[in-house]
Amino acid sequence: MSRIAATFESLRNAGRAALMPYLTLGYPEQDSALSLVPALVEAGADLIELGIPFSDPLADGATIQAASQRALANGMTLAHCLEQAALLRAGGVRVPFVLMGYYNPILQMGLAGFVQRAATAGIDGVIVPDLPPEEATTLHSLLHSRGIDLVFLVAPTSGDERLRLIAGRSTGFLYMVSLTGVTGAREQVAPGLASWVARVRSVTDLPLAVGFGISTPGQAAQVARFADGAIVGSALIEAIGGADDPAAAAAAFTASLRAGMDRCQKLDDSSDHQ
């Protein structure tokens, strides 16, 4: 069992949902992740999504676009991302790392070389938002040969037949895009989320992590009621971006998300008179 699958299983056994913050590596400074990631873990993150900045992030809204541009201006590359992951591992960070990035930089590194370096760096899973399963055959088999999960996304536009196909290829967990749109903080959780999660549950036993638009402790708590994990990116980047001490801001925001999710879980437990 992969480290990602094991993490979801132990959380599920404990009756908790996973908190998975997303960081754009290289933001706000090139090596910020080296202090941000330990702070996130300390504050209660269960898995970390390490975002590879790209010049043309077409699934991302304004916040991650701006963070990506800043990171690229800081000189961030995929090679640096992998080096930072390795440094974090060497520093004792044990939570699963899920690398998230667009396809072209990976393709330019060479798929085999990328997988080799990702394995060495201690990467547990990879998400490529512009690589649907139809285009992912080679990367899929290379990653699996090194025991790295390739996590696919499902969207509300995916029909049931397609959900089954994607769930059949995804390992570790399934990334549920909460809404029809790009990443970015929203006022509220997409209204149909409960039934959307239920529809995916009906076709797969994979852990379901929900992302896109999850921005507040209340929203993370709502997601935790139906899903196995909440992914928070843009709101975290906004919290870091305006802060004098990015690591402290990241920790405070993550702790508030964690508290929101755990409170919700406790309420559910106490209302559950068995």
Place this chain on the structure above:
Amino acid sequence: MQDTFPPLATSNGPRYGPYGGAYVPETLVPALHELEAAFEDATADPAFGHRLQHLLHHYAGRPTPLTLATRLSETLGGARIYLKREDLAHTGAHKINNALGQALLAQRMGKLRIVAETGAGQHGVATATVCALLGLQCVVYMGVADMARQQPNVFRMHLLGAEVRPVDAGRCTLKDAINEAIRDWVTHVHTTHYLLGSALGPHPYPRMVRDFQRVIGDEARQQILSVEGRLPEVLVACVGGGSNAIGLFYPFLADRAVKLVGVEAGGKGIETGHHAARFADPSLGRPGVLHGTQTYVLQDPDGRITPTHSISAGLDYAAVGPEHAWLRDLGRAQYTHVSDAEALCAFQRLSELEGIIPALESAHAIAEAIRLAPRLGPDALMIVNLSGRGDKDVPTVATMLDAGTRGGAG
């Protein structure tokens, strides 16, 4: 042997050799499947074909003429140069062919909101035009740098009732406009059709745009046969995304004796790095993935898309349509490049010698014709795709010529 070219003539699927595909966020995959099914269904429906033919003829003014450029040919002293006059199609460029086809398709799918990207503004104007014609809502994304250099087209789009949304990201040109159009489409995919203007992007766009643009080559083939009684030696077209070029080339692919020449934007010179010549600069142009398709892309060693430059907004783009990448690898088409200065010179020369002001994009093709024609004998025939007219570029050219006469760099 002469009339077979199997890998291409039958390529209606997602791949052109190793190129093409559909590298998009999952949200869009079902929409692409729906679009492909609707396109297949429409092309099998005679009523759709009749409606498109009717509009191409009575609204867009097709067929466009094939004009012998007499004085240009005589001055150069080589091949007889024919101009395929897409500048005379309604809205002043070939873009109307594809815009009409896709808008009818959108209407058929019940998607009454249209988003589009535009570089030079020609595709934006064509899209705004067909949306006005068919009563569709129209939003056009355009980089602020392009808005500044193509102001007449911005105003035309407003007149036609479209909303032009400025894009202030990256280099503020075509690539950034496509990013924003895709983000809009991801968000409004249930109600919206993305009317992509070139033969690029994810499958089925490269195929669909080619099929809507092949009318250029179908007409030209028939016209040259009727005037000259034989096929030309050479076809020349400029290549940004490559829709006018693939539209002209496609019906001639099986005619192996017809040489196909695509012309990329050489900008300030390949050696300067300030260009949009994907095939000409091995240090930047390599196979990669941009905007949903695998093709030649201008990029740095880490896979980040590099800034491009061209005097012509319509050629100022980091990737090329995947079918061109395949034609290039196969050697079926040759690709060359023309600098800003050469294009500017050709712009003036065609105006003075033929009374035709070409779009700066098309001026790149004219510049290649000027280079190539003297090397061919007087019996040789050449067709140059005059993909658009130059009215939109007059302010830009005036500024550059003015700077030139004052001793500026241009």
